[in-house]
Amino acid sequence: MGYTSHVSQRVARAKSALARLYRFRDLATGLKLHLVKALVLPILSYPPVPLHALSRTAISRLQKVQNSALRFAFGTRWDDFTTSASLHEAASLPALNVRLHEMATKVWERMEDEGWDQYRELQALHEETPDRQHAWFPRSLLQLQEGQPEPRYRNFIPASSCHHSTCELRNAMLTGRGPATYRETRDEDQGDDGAADQRRQGTSGTCQD
Structure with missing residues (x-):
């Protein structure tokens, strides 16, 4: 399965999980936010490697679902003119591209700390061609070298x-x-x-x- 298909699958599953939560729309905001963080957001961030290295378009598809989940949790409508950035701040939640970067960093650090053979092999391959992107799949270590990204809550217009x-x-x-x-x-x-x-x-x- 290519990463485009994987993103489509994640989006579909997260939307389905969110739809099942709408029966609880009258719950308190804190409870709805807890449900969203437990049942929807983990679907969007699995697996963080190499999901964090995908294109902006791919991650923005996942981010849109996260935005919808937060609007459900806080009970906001499109005509409330509440920005996605303010919703993330109220939920103490980073943008998805930032959260994926942080999670991916922890994965690689754990592999290094525990001395995984796979980590040494991947690190050696990375050092052979440190600046060259893979022909058909994004390289996680190469993306992490760029540092933590700026939060992106919606698509940018070129x-x-x-x-x-x-x-x-x-x-x-x-x-x-x-x-x-x-x-x-x-x-x-x-x-x-x-x-x-x-x-x-x-x-x-x-x-x-």
């Missing part, structure tokens, strides 16, 4: 697709940055993989979540 100020303002709001700060960091955020994601989705010239 700069090449933004033909008006609405796109820029929307991205600034969703990232929790001011418009000026967003403009300064937009190019860095987008990177080469953002352009690749756009080509794979066929979303050129559009604004979407």
Whole structure:
């Protein structure tokens, strides 16, 4: 099974788990949040290696389900204009890309501390080609070298697709940055993989979540 199929499977299972929780919509927020963290979020983060190294598009599909789960827990509607970033802050929960990075780091540290033979073999392979990405699957150790990522709560719109100020303002709001700060960091955020994601989705010239 390729990682794209795995992500689709994770999304479907997490949505199904979340749907089963809607019968408890009248529970207190704390109880609903506990149910979400116990029954939905683990589905989205398994396995952290190599899930953390997938493309922004792939992780954003998982992040959208996490956003929906938090909106259920806090009882917010789309017209409440509550940002996903504020919901994560209220839940004391990092964005999924950050949480996957932290979990993957712990996995590799445990393998090293316990002296796994597999860890030594993978580390040796990594040192042979430290800067080259795998042809068809993302390399976890290579991704971890880049350090902890900036939290991403929703999809970014590639700069090449933004033909008006609405796109820029929307991205600034969703990232929790001011418009000026967003403009300064937009190019860095987008990177080469953002352009690749756009080509794979066929979303050129559009604004979407």
